[in-house]
Amino acid sequence: MEDKLRAYMDHLFRDVKPTRKTVELKEEILQNLVDKYHDLLKEGKTEEAAYNIAVATIGDMDELLAGLQNENTDMQPVYDEKMDKWRRKSALRISVAVALYIMCLLPPILMSGSAYEDSIAPALMFSMIGVATAILIYNNLTKPYYHRADDSIVDEFREWQQQTDSARRAFRAISSALWALIVVIYILISFWTMAWHITWVIFLIGVAVEGILKAVFELKR
């Protein structure tokens, strides 16, 4: 019969988000019902009658449940705001990085034929690539954690999951930047040397580098 009381409470709370607060409240009321149920049995009521009386005396829970739900929705915007901010900044950072990748070809083109062709031009180009890559990595690493908007158990789990994932996130960030870099290097070297028949090896090297990075991250954990 106690299971039946629990099932009844679960049914009452079916639409309420399972935050720590609401789960505790449910347990509290359930304990109350169980106490009442046992007292009724002691008074000589049958199990069926005791259950029915206990359930009948709960009353109208609508107000209580509505109060719980309002509390939950009130706390939601905090998280969204932070995420929105990051998204806006992130869009700007990615745009700048892509622009740098494209414009890094300008120094070699503009300086071709001049005295700087073999010194300053490549230096500038690689610095621009470096800065763009750094921006991408920074952008991925500063992505806000899932901050708990309320006491929800689901949210706590998600937070825990994301925090243990931080190493993996760092790896993903570096890996995505790595592949952008590899493509740029491939194209540049190919145009430079015109040795298209062999430059594809760069991609194999890229895979190897990524594998090594992954191994390093796994070992660290």
Place this chain on the structure above:
Amino acid sequence: MSIASDLIRGHTDTIILAHLTREDSYGYKINKDIQVKTNNNYELKEATLYTAFRRLEGAGYICSYWGNENTGARRRYYTITPEGRQAYDQMKKEWDEAKELIDILIKSGEERQDGR
């Protein structure tokens, strides 16, 4: 439960605070005490009781903590705060005043009838 319960419901907060001025207690025990004291004539609905707990806790009149029973039943105990005691005194005073006024108003009607 009689029609009087509607009248009493407006004073749920006062009743709960009054119980907590004596000792810390949990939901079912408070309700049980109410039943015993009123000779089974009055009993709070769980919904009413726990709505009141949340309201009082929100107002800072009561605090709660989980008791550590050995029986396996996990109970949340409520305790009254100094602000709660003040609020209780105020509510009690208001009720006493209201009771006096209502008594006068109702009685005077009866007396007038009796006098005729």
